[in-house]
Amino acid sequence: MTFIPKPRIDHPNLPRNALGLTRRDYEGALSTLCAGCGHDSITAAIVEACWDLALRPETVVKLSGIGCSSKTTAYFVSRGHGFNAVHGRMPSIATGANAANRHLHYIGVSGDGDTLSIGLGQFCHAIRRNLNMLYIIENNGVYGLTKGQFSASADVGSKAKKGETNLQPPIDPVLLALTLGASFVARSFSGDKRQLVPLIQAGLRHKGFALIDVLSPCVTFNDHEGSTKSYAYTREHYEVAVHADFIPAEREIAVEYSAGEALPVTMHDGSRIVLRKLAEDYDPTDRIAAMAAIQEHMRAGEYLTGLLYFEPSNREFHDICGTTDVPLNSVPYEQLSPGKAGLEKLLARYR
């Protein structure tokens, strides 16, 4: 792979957001992933979400580990800061970065190998800390860069390109996150931009850890007959349980929803998520019921998608740490050092 700068040709009439920036201002380097890769669609959805929310690009922090998915942080918001960490350890980099400055937008992009195998521990603990970040798993059930090994999210019975059948049960990040107390848990499909963009926006504005597990077929190693993470299989077996529209605080609700059909939930900053239940039996505010429904559908071989669980008010990482509002990287030194006089006092007990 080589670095390919994207040629910039801006049409003068490109739509501009509140900052006067076009979508092109939120793009990154040219993707070097395979043509048709689901990950590129997710990248496009992130660009769209960030542009529409009018995030200042330099306040976007893009974090990833190792793998195809982790490369994608170079493909969006090139005016933001990226950190491509070591395999499976993006959550700890995210924790430290967030500890240093709580006011930036943290977007973590990882894969099923990066998150569910080598990085499983870090993933779980980032959830436990309720780190204020958006964590996207680009989930394709396969190791692409090393040419087609099963990942920990491969379903039992799913076939590899070389013909092997996976016999080990999968780890489902959505169910796992729910058991760990995650406050924002969603699943989506790279081929459903209409569902994905508002989920990303809501996840970015959510105060706390927002997980979106995005089924994202690998066109090269896992898009064949017998795979349960192919485009064909996913399109056929995915069912939207709850559609979430995201309305930023600064925007008026343009459409009136009739009661019963839609449930508007106000977020910490005044933004609203309007949930529309599409599955009769589904309640996205009841963790236990959500888990039961997700598992019922799994048994039937279906992926339930949408904003599957949401808890608007919760204690995020900095609330737990009790940190000040001023980013820790900007607290003046004078406030950090007790000085000569302070040392005199601190040493009293050692004399």
Added chain:
Amino acid sequence: MNVSPPATSPGINDFVIKIATVNGTGSASANALLMKAIFRSGVPVVGKNYFPSNIQGLPTWYEIRVTRDGYAARSGTVDIMVAMNVETYARDVAEVAPGGYLIYDSTWPRPALLSRNDLTVIGVPLARLVNESFEGVRTRILMKNICYAGVLAALLDLDVECVRQLLAETYGRRPALLDSNMKAFALGYDYTRQHFSCPLPLHVEKMDATRGRIMIDGNTAAALGCLYAGATVAAWYPITPSTSLMDAFKSLCDRTRVDPQTGRRNFAFIQAEDELAAIGIVIGAAWNGARAFTATSGPGVSLMTEFLGLAYYAEVPAVVFDIQRVGPSTGMPTRTQQGDILACAYASHGDTRHVCLYPANPEECFYMAVQAFDLADRLQTPVLVLSDLDIGMNDWMCRELEWDDSYRPDRGKILGPEELDRIEKFYRYLDVDGDGIPYRTIPGVHPKGAYFTRGSGHTQYGAYTEDPVEYQIVADRLLKKWDTAKRLVPRAIIDATADSDIGIVTIGSGDGAVREALDALRRQGVRLDYMRVRAFPFSEDVERFLAAHRLVFVVEQNRDAQFRTLLTLETSVEKSKLRSILHYNGLPISSGFIVESVLAELGAPAGSRAASPALSAVRGDKVPKAGEG
């Protein structure tokens, strides 16, 4: 066990007390009380705690060396044994030097074990005294310790008023506890004065040699350094013997960094899920502009190596305290060693070298902690501070720590918003100044400051690369930065006043023992030049010292001569002229061991005046007259 004859005979203000107890019984406070009482009498003192990796019930020892000469190491002998642990009684008794003293709890007679007739045996019915005066099993166990402190206070002629003052400082807010402690102390003190001739010939006489000194452990001192360096993010995974550094930092921050009005904190204290995450958090925070650190020990360093390689290559500052313990593997978690010298210097796969600092005592832990943050920021690289259990967890007598209020952190080459406004374009890995150190930016500050951080191949402009030329430009520039580091790290401390052609070199906690050994050797007519290396990469003075001596002893506390290996790899010294003196049984190295090893190498048995050719060569014309020096 290496026991060698002491350089001088024990005497007033010059002897070693060893207290054998069972861990979890509260003996630590009694031992600390004794140490502090001697220290407050103006007499220099060394305390070493030999404790098990266990919560309750295993043998533990505390050694107090009273040293009028102000030495900082173990002498390797025991003059007074307080044998409170039945389980270890036999070996404790055997350890006392001839002519020494044995104090035991005579509530239950132990005639079979009192087999040495070259000791003075002092039996005090500690359990009986305490049981007659206190109720409750736990209280009795605790008070028995304070009771033996009373016995020692009588025998050593400690100032009772000073002990009372110390107890008041500890229990001032809990008068009932103060009363019971004083009562238990008096039980031991009075009984001893009534039944034995006090004080012993070995006792404490007031001096004025601790003025301007403090008693502090290295982990607390390092934590103070982190506080004063302005560190705001601390992440760690608990591991002995580093935990107390983090505990101390937390407690210092709780005292000085919490807004009294809002209760909000100017620090984040993060207990990570493991060391892999701890170092990741530090790197993430430092990348984002905060001063961040972690503390760990050998097993943690092993886990951190992958991330340390990333921080080296992606040029992210990080400060890591490695409080070394005995390895390999789990090793002996509560015993000391310098076993991570190579692991830290070269942590990670690929071409990687890390800046390491080697403090010798708590005082240096404080200053080097501050220096570590400045160096990490200035060089944009991890800095590892290699302390050890002996420095970290034992109380050392040090000069009072000092602070200059004009200090401001050296944050290195960071471009702020104004600078970014002025420049055309920012390139993260470009050597603008020719010193191998590029400029960096802090996320969120300015649109022009954006860059991509990665552990994969990158060009000097910050872009991904697999291009051989582009890769090598950055790799070579990192080497140039390494050369710059040589000029910035603390220099070695060299004492060449012996003007000898034989040198002795050490790092870290070996310093105290070597200095004392040098005095002892000088008394025997052997004079050596001394160098203590304080940092890696080695500065030019290290190279010069090695070149200037025909034979150099390298004293270190590991089996494989790791420091010697590092010297041979990273300087041009001939391997054959470096002679190792290795101590690696888990106890801090003693001065006696060094004296013995040097004399053995030079061909004379300890204490003998029969000089070998090698020894004559060292003595040569420079031999001082007897009694000189």
